[in-house]
Amino acid sequence: MTDTTNTPTQGIQLRHLAALDAGRFLIQHCADCGKHIYYPREVCPHCGSEALALVEPQGTGTVYAVTTVRRKLDAGGDLNVSLIDLIEGVRLMSRVDNLPPDQVKIGQRVKARVVVSDGKGLVLFDALEGGAA
Amino acid sequence: MSNSLKSLRGSAAIAGVATFGCGEAPGFTDMELLARAARAAVADAGLTMGDIDGLCTASVAATMWPMPVIEHLGLNPRYINGTMLGGSSFIAHLLPAMQALASGQCTAVLVCYGSAQRSGTFSRAEIARSRKFLDPQPYETPYEPMMPASAYALAASRHMHEFGTTRRDLAEVAVAARAWAQRNPEAFMRDPLSIDDVLKARMVSDPLSVRDCCLVTDGGGAFVLVSAERARDLPKKPVYVLGNATAVWNRQISSMPDLTVTGASQSGTEAYAMAGLAAKDIDVVELYDAFTINTLLFLEDLGFCKKGEGADFVRNGGIAPGGHLPVNTNGGGLSCVHPGMYGIFALIEAVRQLRGEGGDRQVTGATTALAHGNGGTLSSQSTAILGTADAL
Secondary structure, three states: OOOOOOOOOOOHHHHHHHHHHOOOOOEEEEOOOOOEEOOOOOOOOOOOOOOEEEEOOOOEEEEEEEEEEOOOHHHOOOEEEEEEEEOOOOEEEEOEOOOOHHHOOOOEEEEEEEEEEOOEEEEEEEEEEEEEO | OOHHHHOOOOOEEEEEEEEEEEEOOOOOOHHHHHHHHHHHHHHHOOOOHHHOOEEEEOOOOOOOOHHHHHHHHOOOOOEEEOOOEOEOHHHHOHHHHHHHHHHOOOOEEEEEEEEOOOOOOOOHHHHHHHHHHHOOOOOOHHHOOOOOHHHHHHHHHHHHHHHOOOHHHHHHHHHHHHHHHOOOOOOOOOOOOOHHHHHHOOEEEOOEEHHHEOOOOEEEEEEEEEEHHHHOOOOOOOEEEEEEEEEEOOOOHHHOOOOOOOOHHHHHHHHHHHHOOOHHHOOEEEEOOOEHHHHHHHHHHOOOOOOOOHHHHHHHHOOOOOOOOOEOOOOHHHHOOOOOOOHHHHHHHHHHHHHOOOHHHOOOOOOEEEEEEEEOOOOEEEEEEEEOHHHO
């Protein structure tokens, strides 16, 4: 049996999503290569290390790519889907929630917030003043 | 590039190809479409099912697909490859099959696919729902992207932002594909299509309209790969595999390092190196055009133009009949056929062009062709360089 002192009893996805459901948005940081990681992994995709910690990001970022999913009104209406680059250097899919979908532009500066609904947390972003960078 | 890999250049040839039920084939299952295409490809090669001792196949729905295919066709293959990389799979099956042929593990490999996704009772929506459980993407699915279209729409948005590409430029790709389809009796959509038609079509996931998206059709496709030596004794003009390489950089669009550069830049470089050819040496090009943005990205990543210049390249009918490069001469996934995974159909069209079987759409004197497959959401890329005996 290997030393399990530092081995968590649950996988990273369950731990990460449990924090999200409690209203906390966390990303990973690798102690060996110094890079941030998202989505969370068991092993650093940059250097193979297991020395990964869940850390709180600053929460600010920029819209990297954008689309409007066209849906009928009874299916929820048009929906923004964006890829957001956080200043820590990681990218995630999300939604810019405080603008009409056709107003979300690449380069828009955004700030993360967690919305918990029916016990499930979701990371959304709000546009910051100043428009596109 | 290792010497042993280079020594495989031209070692195998495609001796038979066939399609079956392309467009609408109500009443047929995936397997039945596959079996009909397989039988016809084997016959086209001048062989019988009993000669087949290698099998490559993949299915969108069934994870253990080679087994029912072996059972249905009554095969006893010594070589089996069920690698599933999405739509690029059947092009990615080439190099391992060449290695199997070179080692003597087998002597005739059947590569085959069938899908009844347009007419079938098990709909695409049901497959998408099942996949949420079998292949979860918990960091994308909650945002409700309309996959796969939204992934390609995100890539298109980035290309427009960085290089000034417009929706009109994307429409050029759809219009060129339709013009080729009008010359192909097998193509599913052959009505006239204008730039304005594409721009005014129903939006799906901005900046892509429904005419920027591939068809949803039924269809089966198959080909037979044998050693170059054996191919010369078979009835059809051999089409030699000069190079093949595959690259995967990510599964999810949110994990793609740069949405304007695909793994085709790697698979293309390696396939050209194996073939000893460059983009300028290629006579006819078949690219997996699941969405109009694909064609721009792959023209750039495969070296037909510089990064960011795809829009210039396709403008004013650049890739349409009579343009400066014949691209997607069957009408592509946009206008010819797209039964879930299109890669095998791109390869079959390349073979038909090199055989001179292109009819009204034949590219005169073509001796080299490139067929490129894409899978997932710009996730897997596989490039094949093919040639006639003149290109050996």
